[in-house]
Amino acid sequence: MANKKVDVAIVGVGWVGGILAAELTKAGLTVVGLERGHDRGTPQWQDDHDELRYAIRYEMFQNTANETWSFRHNLNETALPIRQLGAWLPGTGIGGAGVHWNGQTWRFHPRDFTIKTSTIDRYGASMIPANMTIQDWGITYDELEPYYDKFEYMAGIAGKAGNLRGQQIAGGNVFEGPRSRQFPVAPPPDTPLMALFRRATKSLGYHPFTGPTANLPVGYTNPDGIARAQCTYCGYCERFGCEVEAKADPTVTVLPVAHKTGKFKVINYANAFAIKNDGKNAQSILYYDSMGRVQEQPADIIVLGAFVFNNVRLLLNSKLGTPYDPTTGTGVVGRNYAYQTGGGGASGWFENEEFKRYMGAGALAAAIDDYNADNFDHSGLGFIGGGSISVGQSGARPIQSLTVPPGLPSFGSQWKAAVQKYYRRVVQVGFQGESPAYKQHYMDLDPNYRDKFGNPLLRITFDWQPNERAMIAFAGNKTLQIMQAMIPGAQVAKGGPLTPTAPGTISGGPGSLPAHFDTTAYQSTHNTGGAIMGADPATSVVNSYLQMWDTHNLFVVGACNFPQNAGFNPTGTVGALAYRAAEGILKYRKNGGALV
Amino acid sequence: MSDDLGQYEGKWVAMRDGRVVAHADDEETLRARPDVADSDLLFPIGEPPSGFYLINV
Numbered sequence: 172m173a174n175k176k177v178d179v180a181i182v183g184v185g186w187v188g189g190i191l192a193a194e195l196t197k198a199g200l201t202v203v204g205l206e207r208g209h210d211r212g213t214p215q216w217q218d219d220h221d222e223l224r225y226a227i228r229y230e231m232f233q234n235t236a237n238e239t240w241s242f243r244h245n246l247n248e249t250a251l252p253i254r255q256l257g258a259w260l261p262g263t264g265i266g267g268a269g270v271h272w273n274g275q276t277w278r279f280h281p282r283d284f285t286i287k288t289s290t291i292d293r294y295g296a297s298m299i300p301a302n303m304t305i306q307d308w309g310i311t312y313d314e315l316e317p318y319y320d321k322f323e324y325m326a327g328i329a330g331k332a333g334n335l336r337g338q339q340i341a342g343g344n345v346f347e348g349p350r351s352r353q354f355p356v357a358p359p360p361d362t363p364l365m366a367l368f369r370r371a372t373k374s375l376g377y378h379p380f381t382g383p384t385a386n387l388p389v390g391y392t393n394p395d396g397i398a399r400a401q402c403t404y405c406g407y408c409e410r411f412g413c414e415v416e417a418k419a420d421p422t423v424t425v426l427p428v429a430h431k432t433g434k435f436k437v438i439n440y441a442n443a444f445a446i447k448n449d450g451k452n453a454q455s456i457l458y459y460d461s462m463g464r465v466q467e468q469p470a471d472i473i474v475l476g477a478f479v480f481n482n483v484r485l486l487l488n489s490k491l492g493t494p495y496d497p498t499t500g501t502g503v504v505g506r507n508y509a510y511q512t513g514g515g516g517a518s519g520w521f522e523n524e525e526f527k528r529y530m531g532a533g534a535l536a537a538a539i540d541d542y543n544a545d546n547f548d549h550s551g552l553g554f555i556g557g558g559s560i561s562v563g564q565s566g567a568r569p570i571q572s573l574t575v576p577p578g579l580p581s582f583g584s585q586w587k588a589a590v591q592k593y594y595r596r597v598v599q600v601g602f603q604g605e606s607p608a609y610k611q612h613y614m615d616l617d618p619n620y621r622d623k624f625g626n627p628l629l630r631i632t633f634d635w636q637p638n639e640r641a642m643i644a645f646a647g648n649k650t651l652q653i654m655q656a657m658i659p660g661a662q663v664a665k666g667g668p669l670t671p672t673a674p675g676t677i678s679g680g681p682g683s684l685p686a687h688f689d690t691t692a693y694q695s696t697h698n699t700g701g702a703i704m705g706a707d708p709a710t711s712v713v714n715s716y717l718q719m720w721d722t723h724n725l726f727v728v729g730a731c732n733f734p735q736n737a738g739f740n741p742t743g744t745v746g747a748l749a750y751r752a753a754e755g756i757l758k759y760r761k762n763g764g765a766l767v
Numbered sequence: 768m769s770d771d772l773g774q775y776e777g778k779w780v781a782m783r784d785g786r787v788v789a790h791a792d793d794e795e796t797l798r799a800r801p802d803v804a805d806s807d808l809l810f811p812i813g814e815p816p817s818g819f820y821l822i823n824v
Contacts, residue, residue, distance in 0.1 A: 514813065553808045637782050640810035681794065683813030686772035692815070 173455060173467040174438075177201040179756065180456050180470035182443040182485065183477030185267020186742065187728045187749045189421030190322075191474055192429035193395070194753035200760070201434045203468055205441035205458055207477075208264030212422050216412035222568045226410040231271045233261045238442075240480060241617040244634040244687050246497060252620045252628060257691040259698055260410070261478045265437065266422040268478070268696065269742070273409045273533025273565060274385030274418050276328045277739035278319050278747075280544040281312035281348040286735065289545060290555055298555060300638055302610045304500075304507055306734045309706035310715040312348040315747050318754075320351055322746030323383075326419035327391035327399065329356035330383035344380045346540040359388035359402075364526045364598060365537035368562040371656035377539045382561055383743070384534035385419040395428045406566015408533025418533065441466070443481075444626050446473060446489040446725065453491075453725040459624055472724045472756055475702075476749070479731040483614050483701035484629040491722055492702075492712055495613050497632070503712045504702065505614040508631060509736040510688075511697035512558065512604035512639045515646030517654040517679025518597060519661060520576040525595040528567035536563040542649055543738045544605070554641040558604030558738035560650060567594065576676040577664035600653050602646040602682070606699070608735040609636060614701045635684040647682030654679055697741050699733035704748075706767075714767035716755025717748060723765055728752045776814050781807040 178200035181188045188204045195202050224230050233239075233256070241250035262268035282289045285307045290298055299305065322328075332350045333343025358381035361369065369379040386408065392398040402417035416423045429435035440461035447455045447467070455469040475482040486492050486504045495506035538561035540546060549555055574597050575581075575589035617630035654677050655661060661675035669676060705711025708720040717732060719725040728749055730741045737744075755766050770787055772780070779796075781789040781803045788807060791797035797809060 637785070637808050637810070640812075641808050644810040681811055683811035685813045685815045686774075686776055689815040 173469050174203070176469040176471070177203045178470065178760070179203075179472045179474060180205065180468045181474040181476050182456060183267060183475070183481065184265050184421070184426070184437055185262065185476070185478075186269040186421055186746055187476035188474070189266070189269070189425035189429065190746060190749040191476060191728070191753050191756070192435050193425040194750065195756060196429045196432040196434040198757055199434070202429065202436070203470070204435070204437045205443050205456060205468060206265055206437055206439050207442045208439065210265050210437070210439055211270070211412070212265070213412070213414065213416055216414040219411055219414065220405070220407050222570045226568065227570060229256050229260060231262055231264060231410065232256055233263050236623070238622045239628060241620050241628045241630045242690050243630070243632050246611060246632065249619070250617055250630045250632070253690050255691075258689065258694050259696040260693065261480065261696060265426070265439070266420050269421045270412050271410050272420070272742060275534040275536070275740040276323065276326065276383045276385050276743040277559075278347060279312070279737045279739060279744050280346065280546075282545045283737045284308040284310060284312050284315070293545065294549065298549070303638065304608045304610050306507075306608070306705060306710060308734055309704050309711060314715070315751065316348065316351060318747035318750040319743060321750045322743060324355045325393050325395065325424055326385050326746070327356050327387050327393055328354055328383050328385055328419075329358050329388050330354040330381060331358050333380060342380060344538075344540050345378050346543065346546045354383065356387060356389065356391055359384065359532075359535060361537065362526070362535070362564050364562060364564050365535075367657055368537045368600070368653070371653055372539050374656055375652065377541045379537055379539050382534055382536035382538045382563070384532065384536075386532035386534050387417045393424065397424055397427060399423060402532050404530045404532050404535070406529055406531040406568065408565060438468070442624070443477070443485060444488060444624060446485060446491060448489060448491060448722060451722065453722055463624070472726070472760065474752070474756070475725070475727045476729060479698045479701060479729060480614070480629050482727055482729055482731045484616070486702060486712070486727065487616050487629075488626060491725065492719065494615060497611050497613050500610055503708075503710065506710075507608035507700040507703050507734050508612045508614050508633060509606040509608050509699045509733065510633065511695035511736055512606050512643060512684070513602070513694050514684055515558070515602035515604065515643040515650060515682030516599055517647070517650040517677060518574065518599045519654045519658050520593050520676045521596040521598070521658055522674050526564075526598065528564065528572070528595055531564040531566035533565050535565060536561045542646065552641070552645060554638045554645070556605035556607060556638070556642055556738065558602050558642070558646060560600060560602050560646070560653065562598060562600050576669065577678050578669050598657070600650040600657075602643070602650055603738055603740070604639065604642055604646060605738045606736040607638060608700060634688050640684050643682035643684055647680055651677065651679035697730070697736060699730045699736040699741065702727045702731040703734045704732040705734060714765070715751070716758070716766040717752040718755055718759065718766050723759065723763070726752050726756060772812050775812040777812065779809060779811045781809050783807045
């Protein structure tokens, strides 16, 4: 027997599910959220500084024994299942990845939303490689700005505007799009490391600023009346929950608001596997309960608000939308899978300066945006795109933060002595790059492998491309230059003997990507695409309200909507899209039909 | 010249129209080769990542 029908049923109770639950229940709708994981909250994080349990053994992440993905580099390979977590770490449980994130909360650039048009306008069509399928979002930055603002005030994002209603402000990110108002919270003060980065990048003519953060530097009460405390800089953000609620996450911001209305219900251990539909309307969510029994949750409106992979897999399993065909370039579901291009960073080991690296917060960082997006002239460089460059102080946990300069042993007494010496003296200038979309990068259902319930795994086809290789080589030279300004006179390690009297040692230079994408080592959880938004049903799954073109009572929301990925963390944009979808759902509820 | 980039780990390659046309141990040597054109895309091929790489979720 099916559950009681509700106004809205949502798959996934992370940032998207939480925001929608809060907004829709405040408007009087009844909402059910289906969450595959367990309930959890702040009390569980009081004693969670266990790096082995949470960061190494992946306490908060998807269990690949139950559900995983298959992966291949190109159409000629047979995909194999990913049996252990590696390159990415999707969360599970109430709050989703919003519980274990770091809190970096960016807005994408205006150019990111019009990337194809802007690139052609500035450089001509020949600048875009033949197989690159980047496209405009079907929504502009200015249209999305009010929703970014809503997310930031709900979450209490700390930062300094660099562009307030079109006026550039020194000390903020002068490359960002216009903000309608200042951040809700002032940025945290610089640590000595951030101050050093700021001085070094200024001396090179760049425009440093404090990274926008969801880790509260002071107490904050948001427009819903939710009060949260300031950060203690314990350094356990990424892969951990926050025991003082300083890090904005759905369990301490939007979910309490939804529950307070009395109109929101969560069903835990609910593994959604299909959306029952008649081709025009979504009718219910089919899911396995904690006992593995099939259950049904009917609703007038259904939202897919799970992680990228799960949203796309649900569409494909439910035969909703036309699956993408990479040989013809037709179809939409699974199209434009993209990732995040890392590498291109520089590491520096100081001989004469120490930093309190053990203190920090996930998004405590100083950054420059001079080499992101199209903020610099790409003429003659042979690539499009860029990335954010930053130095972060997110904490230095005892297992994963023990690096020593190149050339020193990786075990034994010499290594131990070097670890003791350099634990407080190593810093990294990181680069987080764009990932354009390509014709051959996509997601579909695997013909060979299935999950524990018998449903096909999602198959991912992806590899590094020349455009990103050239971008990373370029970025590596820039981060090296910054590191050299941070440690004047330092030697650059090139495989030969090192000089003991140098004031520091740097590992850096032209960045490189491996011959093929490697799924085994962590790189980023910023997977995007597959249910992309746009202005044309022939090249997108959803419209600018995240409403499915062919099924009007179905909304698909998340990073799956990104037509390609930008050089920033995605959560700010995911939050903005969730607020946009909430508005669309209320409009649909009132008038029905296509919203665009 | 093979297009299997795995053969060039640790080297620089020059790519033209999606094909590897030359390779060398470093960028300077590669650029100096007569069969490398100014318009070729030059980049190094790295090795598979090892250990943990925190890019921040």
